[in-house]
Amino acid sequence: MAVSQIRRRGFAVVLAAAALLATSCDRPANEGEYPARDVQLIVPYPAGSAIDTTAQALADVINSDGTFGKRIQVVNREGGGGSVGTTATLNAKPDGYTIGLVPDGPLTLLPHAEEVSYDPDAATVLGEVTTSPVMFVVPADSPYRSIDDLVQAAKAKPKTLTMGDGPLNYSIPAKKFEQLTGTQFKHVKFDGDQATVTALLGNNIDVGVMQLAGAVAQLRAGKVRALGIASAEPIDIAKDVPTFTEQDVDLEWEAYNVVIAPPDLPKAIQKKLTDTLTKAVKSDKFTAASRKLGLVVSGQDGATAKSRLTDKSAEAADILKSVG
């Protein structure tokens, strides 16, 4: 079932007729006076997901600041592990009225696993908004206290411990972990962090591969524990979680949430968007929202973001090749 949705909060309660009127005003924009109308920020995941909440927070900062001139509207186009929304973004007209906030998966991982109808290398990358490192999370009463405990237990009983993972940004680091430690788990796929954390709370799986953002609420409530975080350095908002590297497993895996636009975006529009985004990402309001969500504010520029994407894509290709 595809429950695709458009959210236009703040609209008055209007009947559907009025909604039609509002959406049919898609007149072509005049060159030179960008933005002449509202900009759609496509999010390729459902409303309520961490990336969606990030987009809402970002749009909220830009809209309430007002200097952009028009509003940013968040549009959810989920499906296909992100490929539906990414396709909609990258194959849109490069006029600056369709941009997307996407996790790197559809750009770096998905093209290795299936045929996609867009060219990730040609995408215009406007900047990196936030990152979300992967974590291994266990139920609060789990016997495992460290990554080493988990590895020992998995080695004692291969293919018995259950590991909840999900889309590629979860299943690839899970595979890499198995390669690095010489272990094998029984994999159960969940649709996302919400489903994985529920399974952990009910002791239905031994360990869950999650992103910091999805686990942060239950971590703070003490209902689950994190064994390790796959970031280069310990993360400020989850100080007491040691990195994998500190525990002698060389696993670094983060989701990069980047703002992209169709290829060949005119330079002037690109600059206007980049400036607006950079200002919004660096704002206190966005930082506070990200902190609450368990996201690490990044603010890397387009060029840096693009090269990080290229590196991750290459690494993913290697891992996928080695597991067949």
Place this chain on the structure above:
Amino acid sequence: MLDDLGAGFAAFANPTFLMLAVIGVVLGTLVGVLPGIGPIGAMSVLLGVTTQLGPTGSLILFAGIYFGSTYGGSTTSILLNVPGEASSVVTALDGYEMTKRGRSGPALTIAAVSSFVAGTIAIFGLMMFAPWLSGLAVELGPPEYLALCIAGLGLLAALSSGSTAKSIVMICAGLAIATVGIDPSRGDLRFTFGSDALAEGFSFIALVMGVFGVAEALTLAGRKWRPPAVKAPRLRELLPSKQEAREATPAALRGSGLGFLLGLVPGPAAVLSTFASYVTERKISRRPEKFGSGAIAGVAGPEAANNAAAGAAFVPLLVLGIPFAPTMALVLAALLLNGVVPGPTFVDDQPEMFWTVIAAMYIANFMLLVLNLPLVGLFTRLLAIPPQALMPFVIGLCIVGVYAENNSMVDVVVMLVASLLGFVLRRSGFSMAPFVLAVVLQPTLESSLRQTLALSDGNPGYLLGRPVAMVILGAILVAVILSVRRAAVVRKQARTDEPAPSASNPK
């Protein structure tokens, strides 16, 4: 807890919410009064605007419609012997008899007060049970969710009146339709026949507006229509006698308890609870022979039961994230459209919304009590509007609404095709409720099935270690066996007696 509830009521200082509650109960009463178009139709038409209302506003509106329709349905049952909803079929048995004896006023009052009392009890139950059940529900894993999905669909098919085989066909159709699109765990395209438009699957809004909103309008417009002669009772005729009040009170309380318990379990609870309450009242009555010729307990019990069941139906939705009734499927869709995913962590994570919903239900029930009795005359006069005049408006609203949702003409076409299929299938006795519920439950059913298979390595013995799942599956088996036996008994009776009139018509 009282503080939380207070905060919930405080949200209604927001005039938008208050207005939505009024709109909801009036609309709900309206569709309850009008036979042919029901709460599912009304909700599906409004699904398109829920994204503008936000999650809380949508819940308030939909709760109003839901409760309003169970109130409204009883009005026409009592005055005209025309049940507006399947859940008020039983009310007509004694309610209309009372009207014939000139006691329509007391019947309406008792029905409304019983509904209010039951609604209050149900809300109190929801308040007490939901947080506690959430704690238990967290323990449920993929096998239990799988069992619950099967129970929700299986019991709806087995217990709905009408052909079980036809319900099963509609469930399979719903499950099949919902698999179109992208495979959730592997990302492969399924049954899209190379069409980009189908890559996201069929839009749920388009499907449900088609098979309910538009198809109901078509059915109604095609019906021969004669303005009914209704005499609404005057205000001072509304008061029941002491004797009537004394007989109605315990019946309403029993009906509330029964309805609430039935509302918690999968299956068509609102309809079943009215039958269960009626049978119970007749059984324990000192004068069972009065039933069928205007027994007030036969109005009070079922009317309380269906309202309590309506309130209780929110429990599995909010606690498990699984709708057991098609109306709840619509409520779930409205929540998902707003990015709210109900489930075991919902009450903990979003307490403000939970308590606002409780307050919304309470306010809706109260509004219905104060609005409905004085306005009975107005609502019955609405029956004098020929449906042919009203229905083009409904269809137009559906087309605009479904287009506005995604700016997609494909969705409009999907809706129109679905409506024609729905129209034809209804006329052949297929019910659309199992279809809609199947479409909504398919993703949960599929992912929990795949997770269970992964956890168990495909070994059925795994289920033996999951007692909760075993109990649920066992209960389904018992229910199916009972319903097959009941069907056999009915067939036997039909052969010996007159053909038994079908007890209710499922929506």
